[in-house]
Amino acid sequence: xxxAAAQSAAxxxxxxxxxxxxxxxxxxxxxxxxxAALHGARVAIVENSCVPYCGxxxxxxxxxxxxxxxxxxxxxxxxxxRLALLLSPPTLSFSDFDRWGGTCVNVGCVPKxxxxxxASIAEMLHEAKGYGFDLSVKGFAWDKLKTKRDAYIVRLNxxxxxxxxxxxxxxxxxxxxxVAKDAIxxxxxxxxxxxxxxxxxxxxxxxxxPGARELGVTSDGFxxxxxxxxxxxxxxxxxxxxxxxxxxxxxGAEVSLFIRHSEFLRTFDPIIRQTLMTxxxxxxxxxxxxxxxxxxxxxxxTAELGKKDLALSxxxxxxxxxxxxxxxxxxxxxxxGREANVDHINLDVTGVQLNKDGFVVVDEYQDTAxxxxxxxxxxxxxxxxxxxxxxxGRRLSDxxxxxxxxxxxxxxxxxxxxxxxxxxxx
Numbered sequence: 385x386x387x388a389a390a391q392s393a394a395x396x397x398x399x400x401x402x403x404x405x406x407x408x409x410x411x412x413x414x415x416x417x418x419x420a421a422l423h424g425a426r427v428a429i430v431e432n433s434c435v436p437y438c439g440x441x442x443x444x445x446x447x448x449x450x451x452x453x454x455x456x457x458x459x460x461x462x463x464x465x466r467l468a469l470l471l472s473p474p475t476l477s478f479s480d481f482d483r484w485g486g487t488c489v490n491v492g493c494v495p496k497x498x499x500x501x502x503a504s505i506a507e508m509l510h511e512a513k514g515y516g517f518d519l520s521v522k523g524f525a526w527d528k529l530k531t532k533r534d535a536y537i538v539r540l541n542x543x544x545x546x547x548x549x550x551x552x553x554x555x556x557x558x559x560x561x562x563v564a565k566d567a568i569x570x571x572x573x574x575x576x577x578x579x580x581x582x583x584x585x586x587x588x589x590x591x592x593x594p595g596a597r598e599l600g601v602t603s604d605g606f607x608x609x610x611x612x613x614x615x616x617x618x619x620x621x622x623x624x625x626x627x628x629x630x631x632x633x634x635x636g637a638e639v640s641l642f643i644r645h646s647e648f649l650r651t652f653d654p655i656i657r658q659t660l661m662t663x664x665x666x667x668x669x670x671x672x673x674x675x676x677x678x679x680x681x682x683x684x685x686t687a688e689l690g691k692k693d694l695a696l697s698x699x700x701x702x703x704x705x706x707x708x709x710x711x712x713x714x715x716x717x718x719x720x721g722r723e724a725n726v727d728h729i730n731l732d733v734t735g736v737q738l739n740k741d742g743f744v745v746v747d748e749y750q751d752t753a754x755x756x757x758x759x760x761x762x763x764x765x766x767x768x769x770x771x772x773x774x775x776x777g778r779r780l781s782d783x784x785x786x787x788x789x790x791x792x793x794x795x796x797x798x799x800x801x802x803x804x805x806x807x808x809x810x
Contacts (some may be wrong), residue, residue, distance in 0.1 A: 402426045403785070405568060405577040407560045407729060409433070410486020412761035412773025413583030414544055419781035421551040428554040428577075430570055433483030484544035486585050487762070488770040490537060491604045496627060498533050500803040503634035507805065524635060526612040533607075562730045565754055579756055579784055582736070582744055583777070584729065586722040586762035588624075595680030599694055600716035603628065613637055613714035617696055619677055620719030621648035623802045626660065628717060630805035633669050640710060642675040642698060649802070656808045663806060672710070674702050680716060692716075724763045741765060749792050750780045758784075767798050 402425075406417045409431030417429045483490050512519050548555055558570040567576045588602035601608070603624050614637060618629050621643035633639045641648070641664070648671070649657040665671055676699045684693035695711035724743045731738070735754040737745045743765030746752055750760045758780060761773035776793040783791040802808045 400573060400575045402428050402554075402575060402577040404428075404579050404581070404781075405560075405575055406430065406581045406583060407568065408486065408581075408583035408585055408725075408761075408763075409484045409544070409555075410583060410585050410761060410773070411488050411770045412777040413486070413581065414484065414548065414777075415774040416581055416583065416760070416777030416781045417553050418547065418551045419778045420785045421553050423781060423785035425781075425785040427552075428556055428575065429548065430556045430558065430560040430568070431484060432557070432559040484541045484548075489540050489544070491607050493770055494540065495533055495537060495607050497803060498529075498536070499631045500627065500805075502529060503631040503805060506634045506636075524612070526635075527610055530607075530610060559728055561728065562734050565734050566756055568729075577756075579758065581777075581780070582726075582729070582752075582757065582759040582763055583761050583773070584725040584763050586724050586765070586768065588719065589721060589723050590718045591677070591720065593677060593679055595682070596677070596718065599680045599682055599692065600718050602718050606717055609715065615713050616640075616715045616717065617642065617694065617710065617713040618717045618719060620721075621645065621650065622719060622721070623649065623800075623804075625717075625719035626664075627803045628719060629664065629669055630667075630803075633664075633667055634805055639668075640670040640672060640713070642672045642677060642696075642710075644674065644676065646673050652802070652808070652810050656802070656810060660802075660804055660806075660808060664804075667805065672698065672700060674705065675700050676705075678707060683711065722762065722768070724765065726763065739765070749783065750776055767795055769798065769800060772798060 404417070404420045404425045404427045406413045406427065406429040409429055413429060417427050421427045485494075486492075488494060506524070509519060509521055545555065556570050556575070560568045560570050563569045563574060564576075566578065566580065567574055568580065569575075588604060590597045590600055590602060600619075606628060612635055613632075616632050616637050617640050618625050618632075619642045625641065625643075626648055629639050629641045647657050647661060649660065661671065678697040678699055680697075681695050682692055683695055684691040692714050693711070694713040694716050695709055696713070696716070697707055698710055699705050699707050723741075724738070726738070726742065726744065734752075734757055736752045736757055736759070739745050744752060744759040744763050746759050746764055750758045750764075752759055760776040760780060762768045772793070772795075779788075779791040779793050782788040800810055802810075
């Protein structure tokens with residue numbers, strides 16, 4: 385009996401100990417975890433999103449998914465996820481499903497490019513007559529597009545999950561919290577590792593001004609919209625704001641873009657931002673410059689039913705400018721920046737340092753100030769692009785577990801593309 389108990393305890397201890405623990409199931413974290421596993425490391429990755437099915441201990445948040453899950457065996461989870469999207473009640477959100485892949489796969493690059501392609505098709509249909517085509521377009525069904533787009537993302541989520549399984553990476557569902565420099569706790573279980581990677585990404589934020597958070601959404605909320613708003617306000621001057629403005633405009637919405645300075649895309653070359661400013665105004669987008677949003681209110685008589693008739697109080701012309709009202713908006717989207725997802729991982733016990741903007745500080749090898757703790761991707765606030773996080777993650781694992789002592793990512797001269805209308809690159 386004592387021997388059996390000792391063996392059980394030893395097994396439990398081994399199960400909670402890894403060579404490499406990755407916190408965050410986004411593109412960078414998954415890439416690093418898979419590369420480390422290929423090098424023979426014992427790897428686990430922690431993701432705090434809900435999944436439809438990940439084993440007998442994983443409980444989905446929505447009862448509809450729970451009921452549907454009971455019908456299917458694990459190999460069918462991709463199928464039941466697609467069926468859930470098609471058969472789900474209105475209270476079921478796409479966010480109730482597996483979120484492997486992080487921002488890019490779920491509420492970033494991938495669905496954004498689907499929407500950009502949709503808008504580009506709309507533009508081509510508009511131009512088709514000039515090229516000799518006799519076409520009749522009867523309308524555009526945003527809801528049908530959303531259903532197909534969401535189903536495609538679920539497929540990608542399951543591909544990520546399957547790839548991790550093929551590489552032998554253990555998937556742990558829950559929120560990780562550091563309890564020591566070499567240990568994290570998830571759902572009451574402690575896991576230790578010689579190396580721990582912070583790849584928790586970032587999130588869009590909304591300013592604390594009257595009505596902003598109650599009545600507006602971020603770019604995440606853009607992908608939850610079930611209908612195309614007739615009139616939309618977008619606040620922000622970075623590439624996300626510019627891309628969303630172009631998509632809405634091409635699909636027929638009336639768009640107002642509010643920016644703090646005289647030009648948008650201020651970190652890009654002058655020829656890019658000036659050309660796009662000109663093209664956007666020619667396309668009918670109202671670009672309100674030197675604008676500061678003071679407050680937002682809903683003037684809809686049926687506000688309690690979720691209807692929106694939004695009015696923005698805007699100071700135009702800098703600090704000395706006068707306030708004016710811009711109204712009639714069905715949606716308000718904030719795209720004014722992102723902040724690191726580090727609030728709940730208890731960095732205080734680690735010695736990991738944050739910069740003045742709250743991002744994790746690392747050196748050129750993705751090492752933090754604490755030996756054995758590494759970080760990459762959006763959580764570091766540098767070159768916040770998916771291919772960058774993937775490349776950094778793979779090189780980090782090559783260095784830690786593949787015998788490539790000098791492996792690191794060169795952050796100089798990283799190209800980027802703006803999926804605007806027209807597109808631009810730098």
